[in-house]
Amino acid sequence: MASAAAAVPEVALRSGSGNARPMPAIGMGTASSPLVPETTRDAVLAALEVGFRHFDTASLYGSERPLGEAVAEAVQRGLLAAREEVFITSKLWSMQCHPRLVLPSLLKSLRNMQLEYVDLYLIHMPISLKPGPTVFPAKREDAMPFDFEGVWREMEECHRLGLAKAIGVSNFTTKHLDKILAAATVPPAVNQVELNPVWQQRKLRACCAEKDIHVVAHSPLGGLKWSGSEGNAVLKSEVLAEIAKARGKSIAQVALRWIYEQGVSPIVKSFNKERLKQNVEIFDWELTKDDHIKIGQIPQKVVNTANGMFSPEGEFTSVDLSDMEFFEE
Ligand code: A2P
Numbered sequence: 001m002a003s004a005a006a007a008v009p010e011v012a013l014r015s016g017s018g019n020a021r022p023m024p025a026i027g028m029g030t031a032s033s034p035l036v037p038e039t040t041r042d043a044v045l046a047a048l049e050v051g052f053r054h055f056d057t058a059s060l061y062g063s064e065r066p067l068g069e070a071v072a073e074a075v076q077r078g079l080l081a082a083r084e085e086v087f088i089t090s091k092l093w094s095m096q097c098h099p100r101l102v103l104p105s106l107l108k109s110l111r112n113m114q115l116e117y118v119d120l121y122l123i124h125m126p127i128s129l130k131p132g133p134t135v136f137p138a139k140r141e142d143a144m145p146f147d148f149e150g151v152w153r154e155m156e157e158c159h160r161l162g163l164a165k166a167i168g169v170s171n172f173t174t175k176h177l178d179k180i181l182a183a184a185t186v187p188p189a190v191n192q193v194e195l196n197p198v199w200q201q202r203k204l205r206a207c208c209a210e211k212d213i214h215v216v217a218h219s220p221l222g223g224l225k226w227s228g229s230e231g232n233a234v235l236k237s238e239v240l241a242e243i244a245k246a247r248g249k250s251i252a253q254v255a256l257r258w259i260y261e262q263g264v265s266p267i268v269k270s271f272n273k274e275r276l277k278q279n280v281e282i283f284d285w286e287l288t289k290d291d292h293i294k295i296g297q298i299p300q301k302v303v304n305t306a307n308g309m310f311s312p313e314g315e316f317t318s319v320d321l322s323d324m325e326f327f328e329e
Contacts, residue, residue: 007283008051011265013120013166013189014212015159020166020189021119023087025260026280027054029218029269030063037066043271044070048079048086050277056192056218056267058091058124059109060134068113083115089192091124091170092155094138095131099147102154106163121164122192123151126176127306127324140314143324148176149183156186166190170218171304171326174207181211192216194223194327195264197240197255197295198233199302203328205262217259220266221252223303239298243291250278257282258295302327 010022028047030040040063044055048070055071057063067088074080090113096105106121128151130142158164168190169180180188191208195201195217208215222234234240240251247254252268256279259266268279287295306324 008053008280009283011214013214014187015166015189021084021087023120023190023214023265024052024054025265026052026256026282027056027087027089027216027265027267028052028276029267030055030057030067031061031269032063032271035062037062037069039271041066041070041073043276045074045079046271046273047276048074050273051280052276053085054087054089054265054267056089057113058093058122059096059105059112060091060093060124060136064090064109064112068115072114087119088113088115089120089122090118091122092151093134094125094127094129095134097123097125097128097146097151098131099150099154101131102151103158103161103163106158110163117162118164120166120168120190121155121158122168122170122190123155123172125171125306125309125324126169126173126326127309136309137311138309140310140316143310143316143319145319146324148179152180152183156184159186168192168213173326173328174204175328176326177207177211177213187211188213190214190216192218192267194219194302194304195259196220196222196234197237197258197298198222199300199327200262200296200298205264209263215264217264217266219303220259220268221255233301233303237298239294243287243294247285247287247291249285253278253282254287254291257285257287258292261287261292 009025012022013020057067090109128144128146155167159167166189168188170192191213234255240254244251244254256266270276
């Protein structure tokens, strides 16, 4: 449905060489647990039908392959004229956060998706783990010091080769961003972080605005139940429910619209066609000043912490947990 797709605004990203495609202001998340490839592929096709043109995956999620299959099928069916119509992000997982593993990891992701390039490639977390098969949650003793300079140099190489039209980071605090910026020739275009009305990231947003880094919001509705967390503080918010009622919208739409009005682009996960449709219908109405004041007063609570990525047993032997923590007040 070209008309729905055309209704989504786009954001120009800083890419270093100026050839990055603008990013549609809302994206579909593809992380789900457990991952069922057919369900994921069908959900991406459903998302394309209702107007999503921006998809977020990661080597960690296992959704690269079904996402690539869905895009290929959409092109074949004529739902998309060409692959260039979609904006695709993937991410470098922590076990591959070592300079020599960056380029091979992107090449593997591209093979998984049957693509020649990604629109955006992100360092998934400011955490480096001993190379090896992915284990989640990770072992504490596998955490290693992060070579920010070496890893970023290789991210820049991916960009220089045209395999990643833009490069960026995810779950980085202002402290981690400073380390990348000190090493960067091509500064990160994006920082994708947990951000929603219940975790508003004011300090990080101000820092990114100053440094021309576009902020993308994961977990815009409170996220999945990673690490046993509740993950529903957004959808159960009474403040948002009241605003939703007054505007004749759903709570999810109010949360997504609020994020958009902050200049941030949400990545929202739903595999349900009705909810997908609802989530993309946030661009032809506005919140009021009063709504913003009320949302600004919501008590803040983060869901994802570095500790939640690791199993409780074992010790951090070569790093301090505080160096890896990816949230800040
Ligand atoms: P479902 O996939 O069953 O639609 P986040 O994007 O913050 O990670 O949140 C994802 C969670 O929110 C998923 O469990 C998803 O469930 C649910 N969700 C997504 N869109 C909506 C919506 N419009 N209304 C209610 N729940 C939604």
